[in-house]
Amino acid sequence: MFAPATKAGDAWTRMLGRRFDSASDIVVGDGDGRLYGLVSVERLLAADPGATLAELADRDPPVVAPGMDQEIAAWHAVQHGESSLAIVDPSGRFKGLVPRRRLLRVLLEEHDEDMARLGGYLRGSKAAGSAAEESIGRRFAHRMPWLLLGLLGAMMSAGIVASFEERLAANVALAFFLPGVVYMADAVGTQTEAVVVRGLSVGVSIRRLTRGESITGLIIGAAMALAFFPFALLYGDPRVALTAAVSLFAACSVASVLAMALPWALNRLGRDPAFGSGPLATVVQDLVSITVYLLTAMLIVT
Template sequence: MGPDETAGHYLVANVPRARRGQTVAEVLSQLIAHAHDCMDVVCVLDDDERLVGVLTLAALFALERDRRLGDAVQPGFPKVHATTDQERVASLALHHAISAIPVVDAKGKLLGVVPSAALMHILRREHVEDLHRFAGIARETTLAREAIEAPPLRRLRHRLPWLLLGLAGSMLATLIMSRFEGALAIDPAIAFFVPGLVYLADAIGTQTEAVAVRGLSLSHARMRTIIGGEARTGVLIGLVMGGLTFPAVWLVFGSVHLAVAVAVALVVAGGIATTVGLVLPWLLGRFGSDPAYGSGPMSTIIQDLLTLLTYFVVVSLIVG
């Protein structure tokens, strides 16, 4: 989280302010007398400049003119500090369906608001950032348009870091394969299923990561419950895929051993890919890193390696 990704960065200070004890009529004439940079909301303050609530202009204009603002504001309105992460600010605005979020200091005194245009900008930026980080593209590229129009050499720089980690992972995959050279030499058909297994472990895991990136920050369920539900989903997926593959492999390759190994690998891959795809972003989040950052490329490597290992261990156990 950079300093330009906080509520303070988007703060507009010159906004309508009103006292708790003022009537609606007083505030309206005050509004007309002064110019403001943002009129998304009117901030209601107590005598120490502390924020006690906000009102949209539409809500204010709809009130009886002799009503006092202190009675009209709703409790439980959202507010943030200048250091609050931009994503949290936007999520609060969405949750409360309010078009501007007030910013207060440590004592609760009003500093200004994050206006609706800024909130929309933040939401789009988080959107593009999620997509990029999900695919392992460096954070510098936050503009969708830039990422598709930049010179190839600059794009290379943004994309290569995670791919190099992927290359290291691929070398590990090669190592795993080479450890089972004996089995492959006896029956080359064992290798036939490797690309499909890697692809499917990737695909199952990618779905979990896509769900986890946003879902983790919104869900209030316990982590154990979430992991359990996702792992069960993965095993179900694996059972369906394995159930379809088992007769096909048996029929086409005439080897019940191979059919069992592929089916078991798919069931295990389903359970592993979903669990890794969920636990890794959560762990990254717990260690202070953005859950989205690098979750995609890292999870995918781990899923692939574990799936490969499972497949070869099962093959060795059954054939051996």
Template sequence: MSTTAVDPVGEAATRTAATHASVAVPVAAPHDSCRRILDEMRGRTFECAAAVAICAADGTLVGMATMERLLAAAGDTPVRDVMDPEPPTVTPATDQEEAAWRAVRRGESALGMVDGTGRFLGLIPPDRLLAVLLAEHDEDVARLGGFLGSSAVARSAATESVWRRLWHRLPWLLVGLGGALLAAAIVGAFEHQLRTQVLIAFFVPGVVYLAGAVGAQTVTLAIRGLAAGVGIGRIAFREAVTGPLLGVMFALVTFPLITVLWDEPRVAAAVAVALLVASSIATVLALALPWTLDRLGLDPAFGSGPLATVIQDLLSIVIYFLAATALVT
């Protein structure tokens, strides 16, 4: 009997089976007797002795014998008679959660790891399998709660000090403050249009609010999707279609109402066009920001809302005044 000396980790990702495998494990040949295996194990230290890997002369894993089977067998019984000839195995690249559940489904105390040719690389001990299951459970619970990463990160963000809260939030809010000042400058640039038809000013808050609300809903869905492991690509098409449809509905409602109540069909047309265009852009922008922040390693929950709000507000104001300029003044 021997212990494997193959290093299975290499450059594998930290969330794969390779990082949990142990190479200091008992290895025996199929013809070895159960007594001989147990005798050779005494006085030696293994990282995992829950099972013995049974390998052919070329290092191929041909079976696994648990300690319970070895102890229950007669001393002269060849280990090939008590081993599991088809043990569950994984490769170094197998996702750690899949590896853990594969062992659980088979009721194995350890999990063998092999390369593409079946050569034995090590065992994943039961304590590491349990640690993986606990970590994945922790992450799943965090995702269900709408957090990114793990519940430990979420708890840290929820209980962090006042100064840390300011550090995380203030930069984004300062961007919003700058956007508010810029919005005032944009409105001032259309002073002539406002003097020509003061009614235009009445609908600026409404256009900005509705477009912002559409974007806020999309941002919320995008962040939830990222937190739950759903990629932006899976919701992009539906949201990209939803935005224009909402804009059409807004336009169909606002045009007749403004025309009837204020008797200004040109202003009504400008509001309807602005809502249609701004709502269509809002969904695209609201999808792009969380995805970009996530790719940059930033938490979308902190930056997406304020950043999307200021950009969407500025675009809505520009779109509305351009429509008013073309249709009213």
């Protein structure tokens, strides 16, 4: 750490011959151990040797608190022109520097993790190159937990549909639209999840996310229902067509709320919100959509 009054030329002389883990930015601090600012190596090179570090320093570098999530921290740094990241405790004391090169690795690891979770793996810390070359036994083992959850979900879905057996037997056309409604609600939910998971992992607050996504979900649900109704009428029974349209609206709306609630709840519990997307979310969404569809059928097809 250099004092603000240090001349650029002197800073160079003192750095020469010393080993640094990274030399992308130099730290300028006052006597109390408080951060004054950062000077990038590019700026220091270009400077007049007589200029003081106080003149050269970026007084507003990206700063994070000691316990901050590394993905949010990396995001701050990139927003700030790929600078290094200063760690400063609540009392303003400088605690350390995350160099640019380290940020690169952090972002890459987070990318693999998010991708793996969306894809349905329990652990995401493996590099993609190695995940693609794992032994078959390991591939199987990595996927098993989510697949067992999925199997449980599939069994529950059979139970739910079976409990509406009489109604289905009386009007088999109800079975025609069930897969489509489940699929559409899932698609709407997945889109919302992508926004929410990404937003939460870079530090956007859930409140800012919720309103926009809820209204978007309602509009999409209404648009889908209106477009689907005339098509469903082609299959005859208008009550069944109405069931399809109403449940499409309801299931899409519920899906966008669920897609926000799961990552939010996980975030509150201190888990990675990305766990609330992918397989877990899909199982929950599908079971809810099936239930919404069949309850709607009960109300409309008497």
